[in-house]
Amino acid sequence: MPTIKQLQYLVAIADHRHFRRAAEVCNVTQPTLSAQLKELELRLGATLVERSRSSVVLTSTGREIVARGRRVLAEVEEIRALARLANQPMAGTLRLGVVQSLGSYLMPLIIPDIHAREPGLRLYIREGLPKQLLDQLEDGAIDFLFFPLPVERRSLAALPLFEEPLLVVAPINHELAASRSVSGTQLRGENLLTLEPGHRLYEQVRILADEYEARLSHDYEGTSLDTLRQMVAMEIGISLMPALYVRSEVARETLVMAMPFDDEAPARTVGMVWRKGAAREETFRILARHVRTILSRDVPEVRVIEEDKTAAP
Amino acid sequence: MPTIKQLQYLVAIADHRHFRRAAEVCNVTQPTLSAQLKELELRLGATLVERSRSSVVLTSTGREIVARGRRVLAEVEEIRALARLANQPMAGTLRLGVVQSLGSYLMPLIIPDIHAREPGLRLYIREGLPKQLLDQLEDGAIDFLFFPLPVERRSLAALPLFEEPLLVVAPINHELAASRSVSGTQLRGENLLTLEPGHRLYEQVRILADEYEARLSHDYEGTSLDTLRQMVAMEIGISLMPALYVRSEVARETLVMAMPFDDEAPARTVGMVWRKGAAREETFRILARHVRTILSRDVPEVRVIEEDKTAAP
DNA sequence: CATTTTGATAGTTTTTATCTATCGAAACGC
């Protein structure tokens, strides 16, 4: 198997047609270069150079190998350049995963600004179901997540970013729709629609229904937030929906109205999740700062969590 | 600077996600692989792999370097494959030079047959002036020549292939045109046209003009054999032309006639020329045998020289 | 003909790559 240095020596010999000058360019002595060329010819089992006193000439095999040797050296140089670039924390490509109930509403708010601040960083975004995303993060198919917290996997670290309140969504002619905000007690006896089991949101709404003595509907379970909204519009019941979804899809809807809770609104926490020991942890922390800054400035619907706090050790 | 082995180890780690299995595949011990990966990361100044007990994961930089590493390994494998192929004497590409007064007439006679016999060999043919070709041969721009002999360059070796007689070419109504062959004495007093000085043919015809007491024309010197032929057709004089040219260009000409000399016709020797010490000498000798065989069978106009004899030591 | 220059060889030294032995830490099975 040839070595990269041997290919370097061969290319230098081809360029200079002179052993001593080639050796000089490669920063070795002439006997070293001569011996390494001989070793290369031995390893390849082919004569690459015709030696003479008038001037060194490549064989036809030598010429073809020199051409490929140049490509090898160029690619090795690309590897080195890439490594130099990647040392900058905000360079390269990262794979980001987000849950379906979040991605479409959060990404448009933050991606343009992140790209403006870090043009050298490329984010490849992948949506998926919660368990699927966690599995992919753990086995390295994804680099980090925007994900509802907490996360019960010991190999993962989590950094809370913001709290996304739930809003009360009712039909336009519902008595609650006339209120600027809603207290929990006003939900008593209401028919509460929510997503089918398996979603974090379902769990949360179930708890709230118990707390406020509302009736959790089992006759009509939505498969997505959009189908929930359509059922509310048809006056089948009311629902609780995340603030970013409301801002994106409900605010301009004419058949339903979204009202915030009074103080102490129920909310879900969204954070960044990565593998403990991840090499790009610094990158993730810088990204987290950017996300907080952007949301604080542009998105009053969520409550940004400022403190830098990672779950687990 | 990374080494090829280090890139191999990295690629194996990427494929197997396990240091011990990667080491096994690379035929080294696990500590060796671990240390070499560490050394690679040191040389590149970048972390390529996240180590953990659950499973090994590449960093984003690591992934990109693995992709380029695969290309490097693929190209090195191509180099090895090329070397294996080139060990066969009749493989690869050679650059052949021929003088203008020979190439167009000799190549069509021998190339198809050579290609049939040696499909793995490619000949890149270049025409040029004699001195130019010899210079290019000496400094490696050309690999070998078909060339008139002898050649006075000590760094070159020559192998005679055939003798190409000169024929008398006269206008169709010239008295010599009625003869089946011509003796030298019949040329006495004739106006002999030939190429301008600088050509081997000029020298040869000048000597013959002296010998036969013909008049070497200085008023009309041709720049090519074609222009000579046209002047003969216009009855300006007669000329002496090489047999292969005659076969190719004169035999079907209606205004001129070509007659061979009686026994002991003047001729020029054509041979193969290469650099002394050339790596492909075996290839050249095999080619020479092919050329002799083809000409013996198909081209009675030339006298093939059978003995294997190289000029100089 | 003397001197210089070229690529090759021999012996030595330095550096690198590999080994074995063993480590600390985490995962696994009972």
Next chain:
DNA sequence: GCGTTTCGATAGATAAAAACTATCAAAATG
């Protein structure tokens, strides 16, 4: 919860490779 197994890392020793200096024979040069 504890003993065992497995993982990647480290230390020291050894082998191999790469580099050096000194010098060679042969050819080119002046």
